[in-house]
Amino acid sequence: METLFFLIITLVAIVSAILVTTCKNPINSALALVMTFFCLATYYVMLDAPFMAAVQVMVYAGAIMVLIVFTIMLLNIRVDASKKHSHKVVLGSIIGFFTLVNTAFIVIKGHVASPNGPLTGEMIRQQGHTELIGREMFTNFLLPFEITSILLLVAIVGAVILAKKKI
Amino acid sequence: MGIEILGLPMMYYIAMVAKVIGAFVFVLLTVAYATYAERKIIGHMQVRLGPMRTGWHGLLQPIADGLKLFFKEEIVPSQASTFAFLVAPLIALIPAFITFAVIPFGGVIEVAGYKIPLQIAAYFDTAAGRVYDVNVGVLYILAMSSIGVYGVVLAGWASNSKYSLLGGLRASAQMISYELSAGLAIVSIFMLTGTLSLNEIVNQQSGFGGFEWYVFKQPLAFVLFFICCIAEINRTPFDLPEAETELVSGFCTEYSSMKYAMFFMAEYANMVTVCAITTTLFLGGWNGPLATTIPILGPVYFVAKVYFLIFFCMWLRATVPRYRYDQLMHLGWKVFLPVSLLNIVATGIWNYFIK
Incomplete structure (x- = not known):
């Protein structure tokens, strides 16, 4: 049951994270980011860290993102008309790939894999x-x-x- | 009690669904009849009658209003950002309702040998003999109220209209400013309780015939918190985001039909929620004479206190004129914020030296 719930939340998290970068409208991107923050908060709840979850929603979704939305509203940025494909995509994917490899290595081989402290x-x-x-x-x-x-x-x-x- | 699903007895699920539906229906009915009560109360305060034609003394007025709004034409402005425009009323309405998940509205009742705490996000641990609830209940409430800002802000922005945008900007600035003071005002409560669980906070306020209520121990925090809450849900005298004399109807100018009704419901649902939170934190929650021995009295006391606070909100609306915007900001940042910080310091000194 918990695994199924985790998978659903993960699906939502990944889809909204992709939407953050692909949405043309900056406000919709911001909303997708809020959704991602909510999914992260759900992970914290599942990890027995309710305080972190509440603070995640309060600080990130509630305060920082509201200020970002506020700024977008004041600057009145409408649909982003800039070019979609550029050399930044290649650079970004290379960096992203190495970050993924790095994270995977730490999770599988590093000390994080089995926490054995008093907590x-x-x-x-x-x-x-x-x-x-x-x-x-x-x-x-x-x-x-x-x-x-x-x-x-x-x-x-x-x-x-x-x-x-x-x- | 033999059947178990995923390690929990069947009764757990039945009780959970019953509590969710009960709380939801309670809020919906209160919202519907709060609109009627508001018109009636303000009417009588201003020596008018209020609605009289629909049913006996206008009792069917909310149903008539609902039907009218339901059959109105649904208009989405052609230049609006469609997604944000459609999703804004939902974001405004949902946080108001889900906040009720952590509010305890009664003690523990026993149905067919199974003990049920009257609080949605809670269960009774028979081995430990006590109620376990969300142990960050108050933070959850603050988090949800900070999400409610999005509804108003998005509605203002997505409508692509000057009045709506001004309403949205005012709303976001106002809600952020007052959220801060509201949060700081209840920090002094936590300093006395030493817990964030709402169930514990209510339990600590029982005894001495109501003199353990935090409204008596922390009167300043109570006044600050309640005023900040009224400002945060955009009610008179702080209803600048929808000030009809300046901004037509503010952030919901472009909305029509059920979407407008949803903003309207959100406003009243927020009022019910805020009054319920104030009751829980300051007025002893469901505590009252004989509430622990006759469990059914708990919800009765709770509802009575909530309705009194709702009446107080309406009373304010009939009495106090609207603030000017610079006065509002001055009050929030230069009066409430320092006073709530001083209150925290004073509570700290009290805790350290006297208690």
Whole structure:
């Protein structure tokens, strides 16, 4: 049952990922990308990571993509009339092929193939996914967390300075 | 109870389907009669009668409205982006309904020896003796409400009309701004509960005859959250995306027939959902006198509280004039955001030093 569900979701994910690149209308591409994000969120749920799933939908589908759609609307880009075939397709396929080989190699031969740390599925279900992430983030990974927040603060201040002519 | 499908008893599936259909029918009926109630309540507040002609005191008005909209001509503007135009009402309507999956509307009832928690995405674990539900329920609600923005934005863009586009732009800016404050307002609730599961949050609010409700512990968060929610579902006094005096009818100007009706339903369904969420987080959910001993009282209390909040929304609409756009942005970014952040800091200090 779970395998069947996984296959259906994968089909939707792949079809919408293809649609992202083939749609002529940028808004339709953006919608297809949102669909892909939803499929990724479903994977997270199936991997016992509900927090990641909710954040995936909230941050990517809910915030970032809305801003992208907003920008497309403001710039009023209609149907993309540029040439469909160019040398970029060849370059893109070569890069894509090597990325695929690389990923396949890591999945089959790398250390990722059999995770054997303290975080088993059973333990995540018992302690709660959100609790585990929160505890790790505010104890062992406090410094990276704070550095990330300073980075975001710098970005916000930068955006305000760029947007305002007179401060 | 002998039959099992995929490791779960037959009763599980029956209960699940019954709960889904029950919640769906409840929201649909409430939406239909909320339109009637709104016209009637605002009518009486403004010393009018409201609808009187269709049935006894106009009781058949929603059915008449539905039939009228159903038989209207369906027009898709020739210059519209067809796919986005068709899909926008669906995206507006669906998140409003599926949010109900995580809201607990009652305690645990027992049917033929099988214990059923009255919450769609939950089950009763007999071995552990407690209810398990989605443990990120609140985040799920926030995620779904952020998806609802797409419906309005796409409708505004796809219609290829100036009024619609302006409505869509206003809606997206407004919803993004107020989503932030709403999210920050309920962070202070999580700091008190220590959980994101809605079932747990409701359980923690039982006892002391209602004085454990978070509306008493976090009055500021309640006010902030409710106002932000009203702004997020685009109701008066924040209904700028469809301000009829400025933008004809905003993002749904070009829509007709059932597609227009779907936006209308989405607005009311969102109102029901938002009131249900506020009830769950701040007003004790289904808790009330004798609710734990007589399980059937749970849904009754829940519905009563939700209907009171819906009445409050309508009351606001009859009383408060519409905000100007710059006032709206000022209120969202310069008042609500700092106040909700301060509330978080204050709750943190309370948690650390006093509790």
